Amino acid sequence: MSNLILEIKNLCHSYSEHALSIENINLEIGSRDRVSILGPSGCGKSTLLRLIAGLEKPDQGEIKINDIKVSDNKNLIPPEKRNIGLVVQEKALFPHLSVFENICFGIKKNKDKDLIASELLNLLKIDSLKNKYPHEISGGEQQRVALARSLAPKPNFLMLDEPFSALDEDLKETLYKDISQVFSDMSSAILLVTHDRNEAEIMTNKQIRMEEGKFI
Amino acid sequence: MKKLQLLLIFSLFGHVVMTNEVNVYTSRHYDSDDALYEEFTKETGIAVNIVSGKGSALLQRLKAEGVNSPADIFFTVDAGNLWKVQREDLFQSIKSEQILKVVPENLRGPNNEWTAIAKRARVIFYNPDNVNEKMIKGISYEDLANPEWKNKIVIRSSSNMYNQSLVASLIASLGEVDTEIWATKLVNNLARKPQGNDRSQIIAVANGEADIAIANSYYIGIMLSGSAGEDQLTAANKVRMIFPNQDNRGTHINISGAGILKNSPNPKNANLFLEFLLSKRVQKYMVDKSYEYAILDGVLPSKEIASFGISFKEDQTSVQKYGELNPDAVRLMDRSGWK
């Protein structure tokens, strides 16, 4: 049991009274697993990530992270205490901070900042962007920065919500390559949500299909 | 929208000259004055046009307008304001025999540039529950500097022109050195930092916050009339009014006054207007409404303030001195720490 990093039991969630967005989901992810959830848009896969992140509250079921119960229909440990990374499709970089400052944002200990940040800048090949602002760099570069920012606090595991869907095909290929490399270097677990089978197969070693709120 | 257009068209190009009118720049803002102007129009057929504002601001407008100014009359409270216009040489001399006959010389400009229309006294109010009649009897402005009044006096800020004129009149009578010593001691005797208006000083005395207040005479009339509300009527009933310096030079008075402007487009009408204001009937009407004292002999003050005395000894210092000495008075008050 102890090597399970994420454990979801009988999870249900709805935005309105009529339709369930998540229906009875069970999922276990081990500490080095790289899993993707594959499905069309609107199938509930983003909601599932939001539930795990603590941004939504489940109607039923429970979520455990590192064997600690973080969500059920009564209690919710707030997102900032879960130590999970999340990279989303939208540009969620802080526009008033430089690339370097964005990456440092989540690092708690001041003295580690420079070291961790320069390591990540190096790893994601964005050294040259260090002092630029988000609006000065390209979409692909922005996603690299977003990934670096999520990795900086050393999360328990990393979730990615359609991180590449806004990018063009050529750019994706190089990103897949670089980021897969980063993932293999790291020891943390990955949960990727995408509608792109190719992407799922390159980036992860286990794929789950999801439709209308259910795993199939 | 239609109304708006009309309004704009009418007033877009300033003042359209009409034949029979008199244009008055005034810093008196009494509702009762409006009724007077209507009465004047009814009697003479002359329309009265009004611009009201602060005295100094109106003067600035007059100066800027120069020969183009449409103003006939400058009507204001406080002699200092009249003196400022006189100094700029914007008035013409009043020639009306009728006016010169009824208005005493100390209430006119040196060359009859302006005339007083009504007068008020700056007096002392006290609370008989807290102040012994013996202590207050025969009191003078100078006595207020005595140590027995420590923390017992209230007066408004030195930015107020009534205080500036009072201090100017003291400079004229006592000299600058003695007045400054007096002002410094008076500030030491104050019960609180100068604040509020004349009426709040009277209310403070009524409520026992202080023993003595210096304020203008007509305020007690307004308060006693009940038009200012029940609370102020109650407060006014608790206080007594006394005229200072009756044993020597007399109580400090100030005036509402008016003059005809040099560039007046309608000087005849302006003259008629002043004569109207100084007629017996109008004087009685004015003092009944504004609780001031009349310029004409034999016109009694309103019943509300008549009980405090229908006549008193007035300081004969020419009111135009207030204007001349006003800047000295302000600087003196700054030096004495009168906020």
Added chain:
Amino acid sequence: MNRLTFWRLLPFAVLVVFTAPLLIVLSSLFGDYSENWSHLFQFVLFDYVSSSFILVIGVSILVLILGTVTAWTVTSYNFVGKNIFEWALILPLSIPPYILAYTFTGLFDHYGDANNLARLLLNLQNSTAIFPNVRNIYGAIIVFSFTLYPYVYLVSRSAFINQSRSMKESARMLGLNQFQVFYKLALPLIRPAVIGGLMLVIMETLSDFGAVDHFAIQTFTTGIFRTWYGLYDIQTAMQLASLLLLTVGVFYIAERSTRSSGIYTSNNSTFSPSKEDSLVGYKALTAFLICFIPIFIGFILPIIELILWAYEVNLEFFNQKFISSSINTLSLSLVTGMICAGLALLINFSIRYKPSALVQRFSSLLSIGYAVPGLILAVGMVQLLVYVDALVLSGLDIVITGSLIGLVLAYVIKTYALANSSIESGYERISSSLDDSSKLLGSSGWSMLSSIHVPLLKTSILTSVLLVMSDVVKELPATLILRPFNFETLAVSTYIYASEERMLQAAAPAIAIVLIGLIPIVFLSKMIRSSRPAH
């Protein structure tokens, strides 16, 4: 005229008209310096400067707290009354500081209504007062803060709404709690908008005369008037006014340049609205109080006191004079609002159309009229009108001195900043790539303005008209000196009664000012309701 030249010259032409009365005032600096200066230095100047300084600092801090915290509360949380607070929080904007000051003394003086009531309820002696004296600088800080905070609230709220949800969620994922998201992320992000709103507050505080005069606080403004009225020294008064003007000018330009160096376009294309957290229990109560207290102090309390006053004099105020001054007030403010919005639109467009650093710097100067005390502006304006009459119109038998033209022009100069801030921020949200595509499609100049920008800026234009209106309704000192014969506005009536210390009679026109001021506010609040993020 060549089209490009028109757009390039427009800001300069307006600048000349706007600054002429101010330059007339500033020209006093090159005149003689009277011996009153040594008196001022020795005895009072330090008091003037230090109390103005304390006032501005105190008001800035309080306004920042009130404006941003309330805006954050209503945009981030769901609680009882939130839907009402969202628009009700701007109601205090309809109360001019001087009216709040009048009612404050009516309530909190030793024998004010609030103290009387407290003594009655607690059965206390006459000598005790529950509420502290408000006639001091702390009272003034409260009066200004609670009437002016909506400027900061308005800009903060729309900026908070426009912050993307995913960005705030990312911050949560990176370890920030809700409170930290507010002050570490959301607040720094809206800094430019907030500083813009704060500038308006500071300028209004510095140029106020009515409230500080009522509280007998010696600020720079009251010092100017004291020098003018008391020392009869208009030259020195103008020189003091020029110093005030220059101080604000330096401040203003500095703010502008820090702003332009920190520009980042927010990204609205992938905007997803924030979903508020629902609050219950003591948290909901806290949120309720955070929003209720500013409205209570800045709006409900003064309204109650004014109604009590008006009730004592019955309905005798409702006469022809009252109606005509209401109509005057309303039409003047509407005309000024439309002129200001039109000008702000044209000028911002010309800056965008033909950008140049110089034009930008100059056009930011156009807003300085807001900081000029109304009376000083009026004095410069009279002088200007007289020159125009003498030099230009003398042959035409037309006089514009003492006409509505002068008054409206003064209003426009004074309130242009309000119109500009709204339209400028509206323009900041329109991506410049839109202009490029429009040009490529053959639409430029007037046609780009009318077919692309105006529809997109509809809300900003309406906001700017309304903001200007609510300010003109309250304007007093310039109106007093510039208005034509027999022309009264509500502010003039209120002032005339208040200066005669007849608060009961002043109540009715004061309520009318508030009511007319409320009309634009109601429109604004309607827009606020519709600008609520959809779920």
